[in-house]
Amino acid sequence: MVLVLVPTLALQTKGQNIAEKPEYWIDLFLNYELAILEVNQSVLLNLPSEVRDIRFKVYPNAFRPQGWINIGSVSVEGIPVENFRFTEVDNTTLVIPLPENLPNKERIRVNLSYSVKVPEIEDRFGRYDNIMALGNWFPILAVFEGGRWVTHPYAFIGESFYSQCANFTVTIRTKANLVIAATGFLVKQQKIGEITFQTWKASNVRDFAITISPDYKVYETKWENVTVYSYYVPEHEVFGVFAAEIASRCLEIFSKKFGRYPYPEFRVVEVHSWFGGMEYPTIIFISSDLYSGEVEDSYAWSLLQLVIAHEVAHQWWYGVIGNDQYENPWLDEALTEYSGMLYFKFVYGDREFQRMFNEYVANDYYKYVAEKGDYPIATSVANFTNPEAYNAIVYSKGAMVFRLLNYLMGDEAFFRGLRLYYEQNRFGITKPKDLIDAFEASSGQQLDWFFNRWVFNSGTPSYEIIDVITSKSGRNYAVKVILKQEVSRGEPFCLPVVLKFVCKDGLNVSFCELINSTISELEFYLPCEPIQVLVDPEDVIPGKDQGWIKPKSPRRGRLFVLSYDFMAFFLFLIPITAFFIYKKCLRGKERDSC
Numbered sequence: 001m002v003l004v005l006v007p008t009l010a011l012q013t014k015g016q017n018i019a020e021k022p023e024y025w026i027d028l029f030l031n032y033e034l035a036i037l038e039v040n041q042s043v044l045l046n047l048p049s050e051v052r053d054i055r056f057k058v059y060p061n062a063f064r065p066q067g068w069i070n071i072g073s074v075s076v077e078g079i080p081v082e083n084f085r086f087t088e089v090d091n092t093t094l095v096i097p098l099p100e101n102l103p104n105k106e107r108i109r110v111n112l113s114y115s116v117k118v119p120e121i122e123d124r125f126g127r128y129d130n131i132m133a134l135g136n137w138f139p140i141l142a143v144f145e146g147g148r149w150v151t152h153p154y155a156f157i158g159e160s161f162y163s164q165c166a167n168f169t170v171t172i173r174t175k176a177n178l179v180i181a182a183t184g185f186l187v188k189q190q191k192i193g194e195i196t197f198q199t200w201k202a203s204n205v206r207d208f209a210i211t212i213s214p215d216y217k218v219y220e221t222k223w224e225n226v227t228v229y230s231y232y233v234p235e236h237e238v239f240g241v242f243a244a245e246i247a248s249r250c251l252e253i254f255s256k257k258f259g260r261y262p263y264p265e266f267r268v269v270e271v272h273s274w275f276g277g278m279e280y281p282t283i284i285f286i287s288s289d290l291y292s293g294e295v296e297d298s299y300a301w302s303l304l305q306l307v308i309a310h311e312v313a314h315q316w317w318y319g320v321i322g323n324d325q326y327e328n329p330w331l332d333e334a335l336t337e338y339s340g341m342l343y344f345k346f347v348y349g350d351r352e353f354q355r356m357f358n359e360y361v362a363n364d365y366y367k368y369v370a371e372k373g374d375y376p377i378a379t380s381v382a383n384f385t386n387p388e389a390y391n392a393i394v395y396s397k398g399a400m401v402f403r404l405l406n407y408l409m410g411d412e413a414f415f416r417g418l419r420l421y422y423e424q425n426r427f428g429i430t431k432p433k434d435l436i437d438a439f440e441a442s443s444g445q446q447l448d449w450f451f452n453r454w455v456f457n458s459g460t461p462s463y464e465i466i467d468v469i470t471s472k473s474g475r476n477y478a479v480k481v482i483l484k485q486e487v488s489r490g491e492p493f494c495l496p497v498v499l500k501f502v503c504k505d506g507l508n509v510s511f512c513e514l515i516n517s518t519i520s521e522l523e524f525y526l527p528c529e530p531i532q533v534l535v536d537p538e539d540v541i542p543g544k545d546q547g548w549i550k551p552k553s554p555r556r557g558r559l560f561v562l563s564y565d566f567m568a569f570f571l572f573l574i575p576i577t578a579f580f581i582y583k584k585c586l587r588g589k590e591r592d593s594c
Helices: 005-011 060-061 234-258 299-313 329-346 350-374 387-409 413-427 434-444 450-455 562-573 574-586 588-593
Strands: 023-031 036-046 055-056 068-076 086-087 093-097 107-117 125-128 132-135 143-145 149-150 166-174 179-182 185-190 195-205 211-215 217-223 226-232 265-271 277-280 283-287 461-475 476-486 495-503 509-515 519-526 530-535
Touching: 036 265, 055 562, 060 068, 060 125, 068 093, 093 185, 107 217, 132 265, 166 211, 166 217, 166 387, 179 195, 179 226, 217 562, 226 234, 234 265, 234 299, 234 329, 234 413, 277 299, 283 299, 299 329, 299 350, 329 350, 329 387, 329 434, 350 387, 387 434, 387 450, 413 509, 461 530, 476 530, 495 519, 509 519
Parallel strands: 023 166, 226 265, 265 283
Antiparallel strands: 023 036, 036 107, 055 093, 068 107, 086 093, 125 132, 132 211, 143 149, 166 195, 179 211, 185 195, 217 226, 277 283, 461 476, 476 519, 495 509, 495 530
16 A cells, blocks of 8 residues: 655745646546547646637547547536547647636536547657557547647657646546556556456646556565566566666666655556657656666666666756756756766766766767767757757756756755745746746856856857967976867857866866957976877767867976966966956856956
8 A cells, every 4th residue: 555645745846836736537448459448537727717618638649540530429517529630740739619608617627528639659649569558549638838829730859848846636447457657656456357447646746647567577686665666578587677776776866966756656567668768747658679688788788778867857947847858958857867877977987977978978969960060058959850850959058058067066056056946936837037046046146147158049169279389498388278169159158178187297277267269378297298188088068079089299488487386286276266257257248248
């Protein structure tokens, strides 16, 4: 028996009282063999005073002719409605005109009966090889915003899902002997004759997803008072158990960094799909391909962790905090991609984080932008014509930009900003300004210069060392560096840039310099002879850089002799210098000049 967390039910949604949330009651009869769903659904919702109709998203129609939804009957407050219709290019919006004799009520009930055909495909909505995935399968209330219903067409590149949090009671009936995983938690199960009944409940969730298979095995573990379940086919037991451990670890890390996971249960489920993973409230779908690697294969282990960490992070960014995934996909996907990468930092350390970030984030972005060009991160799904562009810009570049912001703000202010964003907006719907406001509050600085340049516009800086002049006196060296900044679009960036000197004797020395012009002449004093200079060695600033390897012959010039004690003190000042450079960039007068 699972207890509902009291804080979850008591919390107030941003701009909406819990009692005002939509309430869904769904009775589903599942014919597993025919992949047909017969459904009766009742929805209690607030009726905006200015509307003349109610609109639901019905995504199964996007899969015609293999998959579809057929609406049998509709009533509003018990009054039959026969002139309902479908709109959008893919017929994925159900429009229900309000009856003329409808009493003036703020809260009304809509009843629907319908059947759904599940297509035979590997997808978030489909059945394949004894696993059925039911993502986005039922009529879900559209968001009423700015005096209109927001109804985007189904997106096969990315997501177009946009819904408010609601409470669900879903009863699943079936004749087959099936293992079922769903959003929320199981409150009742019984068998009457040949029919098995399961009733699931979920409070304050944005959607309701189900997976079914006669073959599933289930592994259970716990993190504190949250029960974590993993569903997998028998031949994938090792990876199935590992998936639960990864998810449990993610819940712990993200709860500490972002804010407490608010539900009593969580499920990670193996499905057949063309994608790596897909997020739904309290349940994530993970591709079966990721479960089938060799146990000794570190690549398979890393990739499974990467995808699960990303989808678990979506429980915060999309799940608890909602956004328009069609118009502002970066608001959840970019932040989620960076959050998933942070899993490797907090579990395995900086070196593994850097390796994974380079391999799965930065390389994809650089490869794409070199061939196709750059885009703003804040680009609608509608403007992407292929998944490569969407992944490179929204996911990869988006994660790189959040990493840069993290670097500039520092961990304390950055994570304080995310926790503030979470606390102020959980169970609500946000816009980009809400996230920006949270970061500005946590840093005490205006950040419009950052988001305008890095999110709402395109272009990145590339730094190239075009000359290095070294002079020697005694044990010390005076080094002059000529640094060039190229910008693919717009004016030069104003950013603190790290230069790392690799010396002949094996010593590494790093400096942080404010770079705000096309050509910068920089002077450094080193206790060793440099043989290589790296620009932004950890690639914190998005953009391909070119360092310097072979030093020129020593040239005559004035030398400054530094003791090793003084050098150690100088190196100690680097992080402090970077902090003040960052604050200088944020101040109005200096920011305008940058």
